[in-house]
Amino acid sequence: MNKKGNSILLIGESGVGKTHYGAQLLQRLMKGDGLLRMNGAATNLEPFEAALENLNEGRAADHTATSTYVDSVWPVSGRDGRMAELVWPDYGGEQIKSMISARRVPTSWQERVQTAEAWLLLIRPQQMRVSDDIFSRSLVDLRGKSVENFEIEISDQARMIELLQMFMFVGSTSERPLERPRLGVLITCWDELGFEGTPADALNKRLPMLGAFIRSNWSQPLILGLSALERPLNAHDRDKEYASRGPEEFGYVIRADGSRSSDLTAPVSLLLDCFG
Ligand SMILES: Nc1nc2c(ncn2[C@@H]2O[C@H](COP(=O)(O)OP(=O)(O)OP(=O)(O)O)[C@@H](O)[C@H]2O)c(=O)[nH]1
Ligand SMILES: [Mg+2]
Numbered sequence: 001m002n003k004k005g006n007s008i009l010l011i012g013e014s015g016v017g018k019t020h021y022g023a024q025l026l027q028r029l030m031k032g033d034g035l036l037r038m039n040g041a042a043t044n045l046e047p048f049e050a051a052l053e054n055l056n057e058g059r060a061a062d063h064t065a066t067s068t069y070v071d072s073v074w075p076v077s078g079r080d081g082r083m084a085e086l087v088w089p090d091y092g093g094e095q096i097k098s099m100i101s102a103r104r105v106p107t108s109w110q111e112r113v114q115t116a117e118a119w120l121l122l123i124r125p126q127q128m129r130v131s132d133d134i135f136s137r138s139l140v141d142l143r144g145k146s147v148e149n150f151e152i153e154i155s156d157q158a159r160m161i162e163l164l165q166m167f168m169f170v171g172s173t174s175e176r177p178l179e180r181p182r183l184g185v186l187i188t189c190w191d192e193l194g195f196e197g198t199p200a201d202a203l204n205k206r207l208p209m210l211g212a213f214i215r216s217n218w219s220q221p222l223i224l225g226l227s228a229l230e231r232p233l234n235a236h237d238r239d240k241e242y243a244s245r246g247p248e249e250f251g252y253v254i255r256a257d258g259s260r261s262s263d264l265t266a267p268v269s270l271l272l273d274c275f276g
Contacts (some may be wrong), residue, residue, distance in 0.1 A: 006272055007087035009112055013124030014093030017188040019064055021228040022090050023051035024251050025264050029076060031248060033264035039083060040075030058243035060233040066092035084272060100163050105170050113170045118182040118271040124189050125206040128156040159208045177219035183258040184271045190254055199225040225254030225265050234255040275276040
């Protein structure tokens, strides 16, 4: 068992669903009916247990404090009995935002980038702004606009690309297309997208520049959809049906071919080579 080999660098800005996925994943690992199951004592479960308490009552969990960074260590085994120690983090997503704006990767993050076996990028298209340009609006519509009215800022797609490039630099990845670290892209909150098709189609349609960047830099990116909750929950009002059926009855993954699976452990199992 090699810790270095099995840590996943979870990359996601605030509000993409890191904590809710972590909580649901932890519960599925404990239940043990998916591709991966918990096999031993896990540590540092507090952030996920707190989120699960809320989900059990049919409520959404809180936003994670900006400065938090917790590595939870989960001993897992696959169907064939192979074991691994999965390092699953929870952190305040603003850390990602500040790395992009400061163009600086703190030492603690440099180490995570360099030692991770795989990177898992969580993206929630509904919260990414896609600005108007000549591809989304005709020139006639854009012509009348005064330049002074525009606040010049880098688009959300470009920010994510910037971040990946910073991590690629820090991780000294020089060969192209990249095989290592493996890259997984999870399109989160799939239920709110209302998209029929494969996750790769969704990425290319909603965020074409980011999709093109990923395709041209990684040889085999794994692009999946995820709805950790299956429906929107509120932090204050209880969803009684959710509470009575239990959060374990909810949540799904959209596989690369567009089919749906209730096994929330599948993305991790597919990403980690030791289960491949
Ligand atoms: N509709 C829907 N909403 C979801 C899903 N997963 C999470 N959410 C909502 O998305 C919001 C953000 O989820 P979090 O898990 O707290 O996001 P986070 O990435 O941990 O954010 P920070 O802690 O701020 O970094 C919450 O209000 C959740 O209710 C989902 O599968 N479907
Ligand atoms: Mg969180």
